[in-house]
Amino acid sequence: MAGHIQDRWYKTETASHGRTIKVKTDRYGTGLRYRARYVAPDGSERSKSFPDKQKRLAEAWLTQIAADMSRGQYLDPSAGKVTFGEFATQWLASQTTDPSTIVNMELRFRLHVLPYIGSRPLSAFQPGHIRAWARALADSGMAASYQRTIFANVSAVFGAAVDDGILPRNPCRAGSVRAPKLDRRKITPWTRERVFALRDGLPSQYATTVDVGAGCGLRQGEIFGLALDEVDFIGGGVHVVRQVKLVGPHLVFAPPKGGKLRDVPLPEVVSDALAAHITRRPPVDVTLPWKTPDGPPVTARLLFFSREHKALNRNYFNMYLWKPALVSAGVIPERTPGEKFHPSREHGMHALRHYYASVLLDAGENIKALAEYLGHADPGFTLRTYTHLMPNSRDRARKAIDRMFRDGDHNEA
DSSP, X not given: OOSEXXXXXXXXXXXXXXXXXXXXXXXXXXXXXXXXXXXXTTSOEEEEEEOTTOHHHHHHHHHHHHHHHHHTOOOOTTGGGSBHHXXXXXXXXXXXXXXXXXXXXXXXXXXXXXXXXTTSBGGGOOHHHHHHHHHHHHHTTOOHHHHHHHHHHHHHHHHHHXXXXXXXXXXXXXXXXXXXXXOOOOOOOOOHHHHHHHHHHSOGGGTHHHHHHXXXXXXXXXXXXXXXXGEETTTTEEEEOOEEEEETTEEEEEOSGGGOOEEEEOOHHHHHHHHHHHHHSOOEEEEEEBSSTXXXXXXXXXXXXXXXXXXXOHHHHIIIIIHHHHHHTTSSOOOOTTSOOXXXXXXSTHHHHHHHHHHHHHTTOOHHHHHHXXXXXXXXXXXXXXXXGSOOHHHHHHHHHHHHHHHSOTTOO
């Protein structure tokens, strides 16, 4: 047993005859009688009090503490009193990932986590609390993919608490807890007619963004961050080196997603569309901080910009330009006065990348090359996302044999 147990109701004194005797203290009969004390691995003293007639329980507690120390499984009892909200705030402040990712995590915690479990001490969590919170997420109606992202963020906080020796295990990983399941709906690419209808629905100065998205597969932020000197009209390529991102309310330049710079083929039709766009609306120099709102200023001669000659803000573009174009193309219904637009998450600018991928796969492009063009770090992700769009192998086999026999000279006999 580590440490010792103090009896607050009695003290030991030496009597006149030289023997030690137990004498009642001023606290006799009031409060908790026993105080179990030990020295923690960090050198600080820890203690816990027990009521009268529970000395054996105090001894068992100290024995357990000693066993945990010897196994390297000691947890500071006082650390678990920190609430999830307090620890999550500290955890977020220590993150070194992309600033916009941190801002998004803070938003998720504020809206979907802290109101439900933020005030509960870490040591008080049981798997049942996580199951109840996950049920609330499911009942909220948000997309399954977004639920999984929030759940993963919360699990990461508990994982950090385990690493810091505050918790013995992560309640999000208990056998009875189920992470939100992804909705495995297959991507349905837009038709060529819809792509052109959407293009016609945008203001003329932004119509060419559709050509770049559907013809080169760039992400929305990469289109907004595309500069004149990154378009190789002679060599037929686009160098994707930056994107425009929102970090809170601030616009910044940043590397493409995952920091993956890449070169993408520039089809002639997109090259012609960009050349015409530049003639009508010459590029302008736009200066934004790099990666963070207080980062060093970087200037790029952007092809697409706002009326004020500033970088495009995705929130404004999506609400006031893209969604009205979806309405004009018949993708979503007209907005009722005073109401919001119909939800259209699957019809954002990302749909142009899906169209691009479907066209290339139908033409026989391989997954590895497509992953490179799309900026995916893992070709396996590209395969999982678009495998249902790949031409059927039996169809390819039949067509190959048909071409061989048609091209042969087997009718001469």
